Every structure is written in structure tokens, then in C-alpha cells.
Amino acid sequence: MSKRDNKISGGAPQSRAEAEEWMSRLQKVNIRIRDIDTDLREQSADLKVRAAAKVEPFINEKEIISKGLFAWAEANRDALTNGGKTKTIKLETGTVFWRQQPAKVTLRGVDKVLEYLSSNRLRRFIRIKKEVDKDAMLREQTVASKIPGVSIKSAGEMIEAKPFEDTLEASS
Structure with a gap:
């Protein structure tokens, strides 16, 4: 990115100094996106409040009529x-x-209900759900990967650029 050009147009930085410039630009872009999103959320919340106030008398009237x-x-x-x-x-x-x-x-105290059902020969009211424990398979990948129908893929590697957004205020 050159000093006279404020936009990135593909390519890649050619030096550490340019990478710093690109990271700075990424930081500014992220802040602008966050600010726009925050503004949208605030406007949306305001619209919802105003709509709720407008509709409230009609909801009350609907209830009375019904x-x-x-x-x-x-x-x-x-x-x-x-x-x-x-x-x-x-x-x-x-x-x-x-x-x-x-x-x-409606159940209250599910553990006590289950205990009562078990101890009073009412197991027909108990459902046992069977499912594969993927976390256990990840802990024992060597064994799990030999099971037909199971494949464990590497999470791989990624690269991420994360600017220090808290240190810069958005500029207009």
C-alpha cells in the first residue's frame, strides 16, 4: 500500500513496514465494520421499541375482543x-x-422421577438415547480411525491477522 493510495488492491506487502501498514489498515477497516454494525443494532433496537409502543394498544384491544x-x-x-x-x-x-x-x-425434579420409574418397574417410561461420543474419539484418534465409517481429519493450520483494535479509535 502506498502512502497516496488509501485502499488495498490485491497483492501482498513486500516488506515488514508494508505489512505494518496493511495491519493498520485492517485495524481501521475492522473498527469501521464494528461501528456500522453497532449503529445498525442500536437503530434496530430503537425501531423495535417504537413498534412495540405503537402495537401495544392494539394487542390490548385484541385481548379484550377475544x-x-x-x-x-x-x-x-x-x-x-x-x-x-x-x-x-x-x-x-x-x-x-x-x-x-x-x-x-410436564416434569419437575427429573432425577427423582427417573429414580422412581427405575425402582418401580416403570422402565418403559425411560428413553435411553445412544449416540457416538466424538470427543472420546478425538481423545483416542488412533483407535477411532480404524473403525469402519469413521474418519478423523486434521484440523489443519490457519493463519490469521488480528490487529490491536482496542488501541485505535475509529476515524471518519
Whole structure:
């Protein structure tokens, strides 16, 4: 990079001094990218706050309307569903319907539940998940690499340029 040219246009530095210039430029570019990203995040957060404030009254109104419709439908369920023969009420502007929600299991104290199931012959409610322990294979690469279907590849080597970004302020 020459002193008169502020942009890098391919190639590579030809000396340690040029490498220092390139690293300095990389540092400045990284800071600009970080600053733009930070600005975007701040603007996005501000937009979300403003949108939430605008939508809040509508959410409250929706809740009031929905509760009212549900109360009306429940109070008149027998007549509206023809004695329970249907679960759907068609209005001119929409539909009200009842749906059975699927059952769900909630657990508190999973370890105690598992212990109870094990000691009370209820193992059919215990699922055992089998999976390959890749970390163990990495610890024993010689043995693991002989297993059919297993290959262990070298992580390889990489080179990275990391400027000292904390030492430089962004310039406009």
C-alpha cells in the first residue's frame, strides 16, 4: 500500500513496514465494520421499541375482543354448536371454533422421577438415547480411525491477522 493510495488492491506487502501498514489498515477497516454494525443494532433496537409502543394498544384491544367473543361463545355453546354436533361457528366476518389441545407431560425434579420409574418397574417410561461420543474419539484418534465409517481429519493450520483494535479509535 502506498502512502497516496488509501485502499488495498490485491497483492501482498513486500516488506515488514508494508505489512505494518496493511495491519493498520485492517485495524481501521475492522473498527469501521464494528461501528456500522453497532449503529445498525442500536437503530434496530430503537425501531423495535417504537413498534412495540405503537402495537401495544392494539394487542390490548385484541385481548379484550377475544375474551368477549370467547365468553359469548361459551355462554351460547349449546345453541351455536347444535347441541355439540359441530365445533365451528361461522360468522360473516370470521370463525369461532373449539379444538381439543393435545395432552402434554410436564416434569419437575427429573432425577427423582427417573429414580422412581427405575425402582418401580416403570422402565418403559425411560428413553435411553445412544449416540457416538466424538470427543472420546478425538481423545483416542488412533483407535477411532480404524473403525469402519469413521474418519478423523486434521484440523489443519490457519493463519490469521488480528490487529490491536482496542488501541485505535475509529476515524471518519
